[in-house]
Amino acid sequence: MSIATTPSAAASSPASFADLPRGRSDLVVVGAGIIGLAHAFEAVRRGLGVTVVERDHRSVGASVRNFGHCCVTAQRGSQLELALRSRSGWLDAAARAGLWLSEAGALVVARSATELAVLEELREERGADAVRLRTRDEVAEALGRATDAREDLVGGALLPADLRVDPRRAAPRPADWLARQPGVHITWGTNVVGTEPGTVHTSRGPVHGERILLCVGHDLDRLHPREAEAHGVERCRLSMARVEAPGPLRTDAAVLSATSMLRYDAFTAMPSAGRLRAEVAAHSPELLNIVANVMFTRLPDGSLLAGDSHAYGVTETPFQDEATSRLLLREVARVLGVPEVRVTQRWQGVYASSTRGPLLLRDVAPGVRALSVTSGIGMTLSFGLAAATFEGTLTTQD
Incomplete structure (x- = not known):
């Protein structure tokens, strides 16, 4: 599917809460998560008219329930290229x-020689500018650790290309901006019930567009169950929490740990990655049992978004396991070198996941494309995917 590069006539006034646009847009995007909004941004940048249809009255899905971490350096191959473009x-x-964004990067903390070996190997592959090794004392200083709480640190690495945003504003703020642009119409609280070439059928009536892009994440099975099943789409459920700002913490970088290195392709491709997994399995098998990624990111007010665990199923359970939450918070406190962290909020994250690949890209009808990131890196790839979509460089799985 290629998207028109010549703008057509489109609505020129901001959408009211429930109104549908008159006429025909160049592009109709279903879903106001960050993937859909990134494509709307790219459409506006190219002078195209775009309509966004969202079932909820505000962004409440995967795009606001995450760390706000654009994990650029830890990607590999084509995903690294997309991540760099997305940056x-x-x-x-x-x-x-006017979106808050931090270029402080990511700090990967190494608490064993094996963990440090993985970082050194990645530095050898990517270069010292992309992976900046840090000494034990430098990592301790960044974490604000007291002298008597440094014994388990051996070093670390700063990944300067990584970005941070506030996930609670990273979708709403761009949506507000888009709604003010000529040729853009965003309709909230409107459920999509079906699509056909040129038309999106909604609970408020039809919406027409030259091209249609379905950016509904794990909810693709609500509209096109066969395509979702063919890609093995499941819902990945995450245990996450917001904790009070730990006073000593000095770094504004996202902070990753050994379990993070077991989650991302750039690290798992390193020669020492197998040894690292065996090491974690020996001293902390409970972290592997909950598929942990022990990390945290800092919000502008200093509080931390901390997590997370991973559990998979076609339908997610609504119940959170307190033992899992306590385990994650204990590990976050250990990385910080503090006795405990104080929780102010808990929630269940969710995103699309598949063992068959990190990206679902299917043309479900002429001019109708489904696009879902199925690996938990939607924030990271979003704007890169949008650019590639308009350039026609993404390969569909038809």
Whole structure:
């Protein structure tokens, strides 16, 4: 599916809460998560008219329930290329929409020689500019650790290309900006019940567009169950929490741990990655049992978004396991070198996941494309995917 590059006539006034646009847009995007909004941003950048249809009255899905971490350096291959392009898109979107964004990077903490070996190997592959090794004392200083709480640190690495946004504003703020642009119409509280070439059928009536893009994440099975089943789409459920700002913490970087290195392709491709998994399995098998990624990111007010665990199923359970939450918070406290962290909020994250690949990309009808990130890195790839979509460089799985 290629998207028109010549703008057509489109609605020129901001959408009211429930109104549908008159006429025909160049692009109709279903879903106001960050993937859909990134494509709307790219459409506007190219002078195209776009309509966004969202079933909820505000962004409440995967795009606001995450760390707000654009995990650029830890990607590999084509995903690294998309992530680097996405980084540029995030910087542009932040400047246009007034979105808070931090270029402080990510700090990967090493608490064993094996963990440090993985980081050293990645530095050898990517270069010292992309992976900046840090000494034990430098990591301790960044974490604000007291002298008597440094014994388990051996070093770490700063990944300067990584970005941070506030996930609670990373979708709403761009949506507000888009709604003010000529040729853009965003309709909230409107459920999509079906699609056909040129038309999106909604609970409020039809919406027409030259091209249609379905960016509904794990909810693709609500509209196109066969395509979702063919890709093995499941819902990945996460245990996450917001904790009070730990006073000593000095770094504004996202902070990752050994379990993070077991989650991302750039690390798992390193020669020492197998040894690292065996090491974690020996001393902390409970972390592997909950598929942990022990990490945290800092919000502008200093509080931390901390987590997370991973549990998979076609339908997610609504129940959170307190033992899992306590385990994650204990590990976050250990990385910080503090006795405990104080929780102010808990929630269940959710995103699309598949063992068959990180990206679902299918043309479900002429001019109708489904696009879901199925690996938990939607924030990271969003704007890169949008650019590639308009350039026609993404390969569909038809």
